[in-house]
Amino acid sequence: NFMLTQPHSVSESPGKTVTISCTGSSGSIASNYVQWYQQRPGSAPTTVIYEDNQRPSGVPDRFSGSIDSSSNSASLTISGLKTEDEADYYCQSYDSSNHAVFGGGTQLTVL
Amino acid sequence: QLQLQESGPGLVKPSETLSLTCTVSGGSISSSSYYWGWIRQPPGKGLEWIGSIYYSGSTYYNPSLKSRVTISVDTSKNQFSLKLSSVTAADTAVYYCARRGRSIDYWGQGTLVTVSS
Numbered sequence: 001n002f003m004l005t006q007p008h009s010v011s012e013s014p015g016k017t018v019t020i021s022c023t024g025s026s027g028s029i030a031s032n033y034v035q036w037y038q039q040r041p042g043s044a045p046t047t048v049i050y051e052d053n054q055r056p057s058g059v060p061d062r063f064s065g066s067i068d069s070s071s072n073s074a075s076l077t078i079s080g081l082k083t084e085d086e087a088d089y090y091c092q093s094y095d096s097s098n099h100a101v102f103g104g105g106t107q108l109t110v111l
Numbered sequence: 112q113l114q115l116q117e118s119g120p121g122l123v124k125p126s127e128t129l130s131l132t133c134t135v136s137g138g139s140i141s142s143s144s145y146y147w148g149w150i151r152q153p154p155g156k157g158l159e160w161i162g163s164i165y166y167s168g169s170t171y172y173n174p175s176l177k178s179r180v181t182i183s184v185d186t187s188k189n190q191f192s193l194k195l196s197s198v199t200a201a202d203t204a205v206y207y208c209a210r211r212g213r214s215i216d217y218w219g220q221g222t223l224v225t226v227s228s
Contacts, residue, residue, distance in 0.1 A: 001174070033213075035214040035215065037158075037214075037215070039158075044207055044218035044219065044220060044221055045158065045215070045218060046218075047214040047215065047216055050213050050214035050216075051213055051214070054213075056214075056216070090157065090158055092158075092160075092214075092215070097171070098171055099160065099171055099172075099173060099174065100148070100150075100160040100163070100211070100215075101160065102150075102157060102158040102159065102160060103157075104157045105157040105158070
């Protein structure tokens with residue numbers, strides 16, 4: 001079964017840059033697009049990155065996504081951290097049967 | 112603006128069938144560009160994809176739930192539905208309906224379903 005692994009938590013100071021990784025268990029993570037979702041407590045997730053590195057309208061350019069085939073991982077980078085960025089972040093992709101797969105989520109603390 | 116709204120019982124007894132409906136407004140469920148699906152989140156845990164359906168009726172189910180899940184679509188009502196059979200306490204979660212385009216770009220607000228006698 002295809003799985004996506006994320007760090008459980010990361011923390012960084014306001015104004016700094018943080019990167020959250022998402023590692024694929026098998027195959028090539030580059031074979032299917034990766035999305036990133038932000039979820040604040042009590043709310044449904046929202047998309048911050050789709051198709052590896054595309055930002056929906058309204059998402060600030062402080063958010064960026066990338067793929068590293070050598071490590072079979074995707075990354076979400078948030079620069080110029082703000083306290084409002086504190087949330088859970090989930091990566092998501094698809095397996096070879098078009099089944100959606102989520103990473104376990106990363107809790108971002110901005111302190 | 113597209114909106115999705117889940118509806119259904121908030122309490123289900125163990126071994127029974129969980130049934131939820133998602134009503135789509137502000138857009139047509141028959142659009143060829145999108146899948147419609149269900150995602151759940153147990154309290155304090157991560158997201159789990161349950162399955163998706165295309166307006167034509169083609170379905171994709173999470174292999175770990177496939178034996179218990181049925182997703183159907185009613186284009187005349189602009190709704191799609193989830194049935195999960197033989198539920199246990201492990202199925203207690205917030206259930207979201209969602210639209211999948213280039214990402215899962217629209218979500219319902221979520222509905223908490225508790226499995227308890």
